[in-house]
């Protein structure tokens with residue numbers, strides 16, 4: 602199966618929101634990735650529930666929520682989560698991780714656990730039955746435009762092997778952070794399935810989003 606494309610909406614030019622979403626639809630984006638930050642788990646703020654709700658009016662693509670917040674279980678209900686959306690919560694931030702994932706499943710969405718570059722893949726071991734994906738951060742979360750942490754490439758292949766050995770081939774691996782053309786191709790070879798596209802690939806000043814998104818889709822095909 603071809604790799605999936607999940608454009609990072611914190612990187613879009615907000616003054617060209619609607620035309621950018623149309624371009625992403627034409628390019629066949631599989632998800633729209635929304636980074637939600639609380640100023641505690643990561644030292645930044647980004648997109649809030651009202652803004653994301655507005656985008657739902659414009660877009661027909663499922664959403665890919667990435668909660669970079671402490672205690673995501675307390676915030677899920679504030680957001681418009683619909684069947685078919687992907688919802689990632691950080692392993693490091695959720696005390697009752699299994700319950701949170703179960704709640705996401707009850708909403709009809711696809712539960713996923715996100716882990717930071719320094720968090721071992723074994724930290725998702727006990728929730729493999731509860732998830733559809735693991736989101737591997739390939740930079741430290743919080744900011745666009747950072748450089749890839751090289752060891753995370755090995756982590757992708759290690760996780761892919763680990764899942765296969767345990768009979769969890771159905772679990773997708775999502776990669777987030779400095780997914781450039783070059784890195785995307787290496788990540789694909791290592792076993793990644795969903796690619797968060799930001800400033801490293803499709804969101805570049807004065808360049809055509811549709812053409813760049815199509816190019817990225819070819820790289821991850």
Ligand code: DX5
Nearest residue numbers: 609745746778779799800801
């Ligand atoms: C954080 C974000 C960033 C970013 C991706 O979770 O999803 O990783 O927007 O885009 P880059 O790293 O290419 O700027």
Ligand code: ZN
Nearest residue numbers: 636667777797
């Ligand atoms: Zn993200």
